[in-house]
Amino acid sequence: MRPSTRSAADALARSERRFRLAVQASGSLVYEWHLTTGAVEWFGDVDASLGLPPGGLPRTLDGWAEVVHPHDRGFVMATMTEAARTREPFTVSYRVVRADGSVGYWREHGLAMAGDTPSETVFIGACMDVTTQRLSDDAVRQTQRLEAIAALAGGMAHDVNNLLSIVKGYGELLRDELDGRVVGLNLLDEVMQAVDRTGSLTRHLLAFSRRQLLRLQPVALGPWVRTLEPALRDLLGEHVTFRVEVADDIPTVMLDCTAFEQVLRHLATNACEAMPTGGAVQLTVQRNARGDALITFRDSGRGIASDVAGRIFEPFFTTKSEARGAGLGLSSAFGTVQQHGGTLTVESVEGAGATFFLMLPAAVDAAVTPTPEAAAPRASTQANGELVLVVEDDTVFAMLMRRLLLDLGYTVMLAGSVQAAIQQVTSSPRPVQLVITDMIMPGGSGRDLANYMALSHPTVPVLFMSGYSARQLERTAAGGPAIGGLLEKPFTQDRLARAVQDALATARPVG
Numbered sequence: 001m002r003p004s005t006r007s008a009a010d011a012l013a014r015s016e017r018r019f020r021l022a023v024q025a026s027g028s029l030v031y032e033w034h035l036t037t038g039a040v041e042w043f044g045d046v047d048a049s050l051g052l053p054p055g056g057l058p059r060t061l062d063g064w065a066e067v068v069h070p071h072d073r074g075f076v077m078a079t080m081t082e083a084a085r086t087r088e089p090f091t092v093s094y095r096v097v098r099a100d101g102s103v104g105y106w107r108e109h110g111l112a113m114a115g116d117t118p119s120e121t122v123f124i125g126a127c128m129d130v131t132t133q134r135l136s137d138d139a140v141r142q143t144q145r146l147e148a149i150a151a152l153a154g155g156m157a158h159d160v161n162n163l164l165s166i167v168k169g170y171g172e173l174l175r176d177e178l179d180g181r182v183v184g185l186n187l188l189d190e191v192m193q194a195v196d197r198t199g200s201l202t203r204h205l206l207a208f209s210r211r212q213l214l215r216l217q218p219v220a221l222g223p224w225v226r227t228l229e230p231a232l233r234d235l236l237g238e239h240v241t242f243r244v245e246v247a248d249d250i251p252t253v254m255l256d257c258t259a260f261e262q263v264l265r266h267l268a269t270n271a272c273e274a275m276p277t278g279g280a281v282q283l284t285v286q287r288n289a290r291g292d293a294l295i296t297f298r299d300s301g302r303g304i305a306s307d308v309a310g311r312i313f314e315p316f317f318t319t320k321s322e323a324r325g326a327g328l329g330l331s332s333a334f335g336t337v338q339q340h341g342g343t344l345t346v347e348s349v350e351g352a353g354a355t356f357f358l359m360l361p362a363a364v365d366a367a368v369t370p371t372p373e374a375a376a377p378r379a380s381t382q383a384n385g386e387l388v389l390v391v392e393d394d395t396v397f398a399m400l401m402r403r404l405l406l407d408l409g410y411t412v413m414l415a416g417s418v419q420a421a422i423q424q425v426t427s428s429p430r431p432v433q434l435v436i437t438d439m440i441m442p443g444g445s446g447r448d449l450a451n452y453m454a455l456s457h458p459t460v461p462v463l464f465m466s467g468y469s470a471r472q473l474e475r476t477a478a479g480g481p482a483i484g485g486l487l488e489k490p491f492t493q494d495r496l497a498r499a500v501q502d503a504l505a506t507a508r509p510v511g
Contacts, residue, residue, distance in 0.1 A: 033061065033123040034115065035084060040064055049129055051099035069095035069103065084112045084121050093130075101349070105134040162394055164490035168195050169400040172493050173407075195490065216340070218363050219257060221293050222250035225285050228261060232283070235268045239278035247286040251362035253293050255340065263333040263344075267297045267356055270330060274301025274354065288359065292342075295358040304348040383409030383497075386504060387430050390414050391421040391437035391449060392465075401436070404493050410500070418444030422452060425460075432460060434504055436487070439466035463487060463503040 029044040038061040047056045050067055057063055068076055072094040083090040093107045110125025171192050178184040225246060233242045264283075271281050279300040288294040337344040341361050348354035388410045392398040395416070402412045413428065415421035418441065425432050435453060437446040450462040465487040485506075487499045 028126040028128050030126045031123070033064075033125075035112075035121040035123065036115070036119075038062070049104075050096065051102075056099070067096045067098075069097055071095075080110075080112075080123070083110065083123070087112050104129060104131040106130065162397060162489060164195055166397050166400055168192065168490045168492065169404055171195065173403065216254040216256055218252050219255040220250070221253050221255070221295075221360070222246040222248075222285055224255070224257065225264075225283070225295070228264060232264060232268050235265060236272060236281055240272065240275060241280040243280070243282045245282070245284045245286075249287050250285055251287060251291060251293050253340075253360045254363045255360070256336075259336050260340065263336050263358070264295075264297070266330060266333040271297070271299035271301060271354075274299055274303070279353075292362050293360040295360070296355060297358070298353065298355040300353045303350040303352050304346065304354050383500075385409060385411050386433040387411045387413065387428070388434045388436060388500065389421060389424055389428075389432045391416075391418070391435065391441070391446070393417060393438065393441045404496055405500070408493070408497050408500070417441060418449045418452075421449055425453070425457060432457070433507070434461055434463060434500065436463045436465060436500070436503075439464050459507055461503045461506045463499060465489060465491075 029042060029046050029049060031040055031042050031046075033040045040059050040061060040063070042057075042059065047054055050057060057067065065073060065077070076092055076094045079090055079092045089109070089111045091107070091109050093105065096104045096106055098104055106127045107130050108125055108127045110123050112121055112123050114120065115122040171188060175185065175188055178188060225244070229242075229244050236242050268281070271279075281300075282296075282298045284296040284298075286294050286296075334344050337358055337360075343357075343359045345357045346354055347357070388405055390398060390401045390405070390412060392401060392414070393416050398414050398416070402414060405412045411430075413424055413432070415424050421435065421437065425435075435449065437449050439446040446462070446464050446466075450464075453460055453462055463485055466489060485499060485503055487496065491499070
């Protein structure tokens with residue numbers, strides 16, 4: 001070979017080597033596709049990107065088309081056909097199916113041009129695997145979607161609870177009027193049972209929106225889960241094999257045992273629905289690499305279809321028939337776990353079961369468990385004409401509260417706002433002995449009123465009521481308002497009576 005020829009060959013080899021290195025560095029898969037013959041040449045490890053062995057992808061149009069997701073194949077081919085006609089650059093995004101059945105996302109840029117002969121068309125293009133970016137973007141959008149739904153659900157639960165309180169309160173008053181009239185009482189019982197069922201739905205919504213009232217305490221998670229094993233086994237039924245594994249080094253966590261037990265019950269119920277003819281469930285509790293507690297709940301059921309996996313934690317979303325579920329179980333579990341400061345995620349392959357991962361942060365200074373205070377004797381519900389100020393902007397509900405408290409033997413004043421309440425307290429010729437206030441009102445909150453009372457009337461307790469339990473009541477420091485507790489809507493007259501007496505019992509003596 002003459003020197004000039006050798007030099008040209010070496011230069012070509014160097015150029016091709018640099019091209020392949022550049023393709024490798026960019027992460028792209030460059031191709032040259034001859035439309036007439038169907039032959040495709042790939043630059044970049046296309047086989048590895050699809051989970052195939054070397055040479056596993058046929059270098060033909062049919063071979064490439066087989067890895068394109070069946071639902072995307074039609075519009076991708078239509079895009080290529082139009083590009084061949086117009087000879088204009090094109091960009092198309094589509095899904096590919098990897099060798100293990102998982103789905104990846106590719107974005108392709110290309111151009112159709114003439115080949116060695118005018119009648120030949122050659123496609124030159126590059127494919128980029130954008131799966132990680134796509135999944136990250138989807139996760140952000142899903143989080144934003146759930147946050148928006150949570151805000152809507154929490155607000156709806158608040159308004160519904162207000163209305164349920166009115167129905168429940170007047171229903172109890174009507175029960176007294178119907179004393180002895182069996183038919184009327186039976187009909188009223190049906191109404192009250194419907195109110196209770198609706199109240200249960202709103203509690204699920206509050207759980208999903210992370211606005212339920214939790215009572216957290218340090219709990220040794222491993223032993224606690226063991227105590228639930230018999231109940232979960234009964235819930236799953238004899239046709240399901242249930243196995244529990246608990247490691248020895250599980251950290252203590254801050255837990256509302258009642259609320260979190262309901263989370264595990266929801267997961268067990270969900271597993272039963274996924275295994276109608278039987279199967280296996282494994283519950284594992286261990287410490288993760290960060291030192292937090294990790295609960296893994298795995299079933300061998302039918303799995304979750306990819307087109308619904310992103311919506312299973314939304315309230316009212318369900319694949320069950322209307323008679324078998326309202327779609328609130330997993331959504332309330334999701335909210336409860338988040339309210340504990342943890343996370344709830346799921347991995348599933350359709351036809352191969354589902355695995356839920358519940359992470360709970362380790363409790364800080366959990367070894368120092370506070371000694372529970374002895375419970376004070378419950379106060380009598382008998383009233384002695386004490387003056388109670390009810391602060392509520394809903395006129396109908398305010399009138400109901402007045403009627404209920406008058407029947408209990410209290411003297412009642414009403415105010416529709418924080419400003420009106422302050423005026424009532426200031427101008428009343430008789431000292432107010434208890435303030436009952438809604439948490440959320442136009443122009444000021446119940447907390448604002450409590451702060452005012454702490455300064456101007458520090459001996460007067462404040463009892464909050466709300467259908468929108470946004471957070472647990474903060475512990476009050478010395479000199480703070482004499483918080484009398486929280487009355488969750490809807491409530492019964494008996495619950496109101498006991499809450500008022502308990503609140504009055506917290507009143508600080510003058511001086």
